[in-house]
Amino acid sequence: MKTRIDLGRTARVTTALLLTLVASACSLRPEDLPSVRGGVGDGYEISLEFESVMNLPAGADVIMDGVRVGEVRELDVADDSVAVVAGIRQDTRVPAGARAIVRQNTLLGDTYVALVRDPDAVVGGYLEEGSTVPLSRTTSPPQLEDTMAVLATFVNGGSIRRVEDVMARVNAVMPPVPEVERLASIVSVDLRDLGDRTAEIDRLLVEMDATAVTVDANADSLATIFDSSTVHYWRRLAVDVVSHIGQILPSVGSLYEGGLWLIPMFESLADTTDVSRGGPSATVEVSNFLRTTLIPFAQNPSVDIVSVETADGDQLLADAENILRMLGAVK
Numbered sequence: 001m002k003t004r005i006d007l008g009r010t011a012r013v014t015t016a017l018l019l020t021l022v023a024s025a026c027s028l029r030p031e032d033l034p035s036v037r038g039g040v041g042d043g044y045e046i047s048l049e050f051e052s053v054m055n056l057p058a059g060a061d062v063i064m065d066g067v068r069v070g071e072v073r074e075l076d077v078a079d080d081s082v083a084v085v086a087g088i089r090q091d092t093r094v095p096a097g098a099r100a101i102v103r104q105n106t107l108l109g110d111t112y113v114a115l116v117r118d119p120d121a122v123v124g125g126y127l128e129e130g131s132t133v134p135l136s137r138t139t140s141p142p143q144l145e146d147t148m149a150v151l152a153t154f155v156n157g158g159s160i161r162r163v164e165d166v167m168a169r170v171n172a173v174m175p176p177v178p179e180v181e182r183l184a185s186i187v188s189v190d191l192r193d194l195g196d197r198t199a200e201i202d203r204l205l206v207e208m209d210a211t212a213v214t215v216d217a218n219a220d221s222l223a224t225i226f227d228s229s230t231v232h233y234w235r236r237l238a239v240d241v242v243s244h245i246g247q248i249l250p251s252v253g254s255l256y257e258g259g260l261w262l263i264p265m266f267e268s269l270a271d272t273t274d275v276s277r278g279g280p281s282a283t284v285e286v287s288n289f290l291r292t293t294l295i296p297f298a299q300n301p302s303v304d305i306v307s308v309e310t311a312d313g314d315q316l317l318a319d320a321e322n323i324l325r326m327l328g329a330v331k
Contacts, residue, residue, distance in 0.1 A: 041090060043070060044129040048084040048100045048113065052140040056102055056111045062086045064094065064115040072113060081135060086113060088127075096131070097121030101139040107147065 053075065062070035070088040088094060097118045104111045118137075127133070174180065215222070224230075309315060 043087050043089045043092075045073065045085055045087050046094070046127050046130070047132040048086060048138060049081045049133065049135045050084060050100070050102060050138050050140050051081060051135065052143075053082050053084060053102055054104075054111065054141045054143065056084065056113070060110070061112040062088065062115065063112055064092070064098075065117075069094075069115070084113065094127040095121070096125040096127055097137070098127070098133070099137045099139065100133050102141040104141060111141070 056072065056075065058072055058075060060072040061068050062072065069092040070086050072084055073087045074085040076083040076085070084100075094115055095117055099116045099118055101114045101116060102111060103114045175183070307315065
């Protein structure tokens with residue numbers, strides 16, 4: 001009888017222990033588990049008010065300038081907002097005008113709070129223990145359903161099909177592969193030549209720098225030249241230049257109309273130029289004539305008669321020789 005009572009008592013104790021263990025396990029939350037990452041130590045806490053934080057868990061990172069500066073410690077849900085209590089490292093100073101955004105780098109990535117500096121805000125202090133970032137300076141994440149709807153609209157709206165059509169049109173207008181290879185080879189040669197001539201580019205940059213330095217050194221003179229007191233001079237100079245140009249242009253028109261007589265003169269000059277270009281060859285012929293014909297005749301003037309023919313082709317040289325011998329002209 002006593003053994004039966006002990007067994008019943010043991011069963012009740014075991015059941016009570018199991019119920020206690022199950023109850024304690026049900027009350028355990030993920031954020032209660034120890035984290036492998038370091039905490040923020042004895043930092044200060046600030047409150048961030050959001051309209052919605054989606055699935056932001058306790059223990060999520062707080063990022064500023066790409067660096068983890070804190071973690072989410074608690075979330076308090078109110079009627080129209082969610083207060084996120086974040087612990088910040090003691091050595092981190094958050095500007096009082098900073099904005100808070102709940103972000104998620106990928107669709108299934110971890111959610112975290114990003115503290116963003118406002119470039120338009122004047123730094124007038126930093127957040128301290130118990131400071132609050134109001135709803136006006138926070139941005140809630142988009143709902144997952146909205147993101148999926150936008151993605152579905154993109155996929156089913158024909159955007160991918162249009163991209164395929166664009167690529168097909170690009171392939172259609174592109175030249176054949178051999179032409180593309182030839183073009184690529186030409187471009188590579190040009191780029192190689194450009195790379196070999198970087199010294200010229202360096203020289204150009206050096207000269208441009210020297211010009212800029214010279215202009216900067218003469219800044220006072222340039223300021224004097226283009227000062228408001230010299231506006232009258234530049235205006236008068238512009239008027240004078242325009243007036244002279246206005247006088248020259250009508251003269252050019254009259255010269256064009258009355259200069260038709262110059263056409264024959266230009267033609268004669270062209271012919272003279274052609275003759276002058278043939279002068280060297282004519283000089284050689286004149287020199288040969290003087291050396292072989294005129295100068296020898298002047299030194300020994302004589303004529304050698306080789307033949308005398310009639311219209312019928314009869315040779316008269318013998319008869320002429322007899323007549324001259326009879327006259328005593330020849331022997």
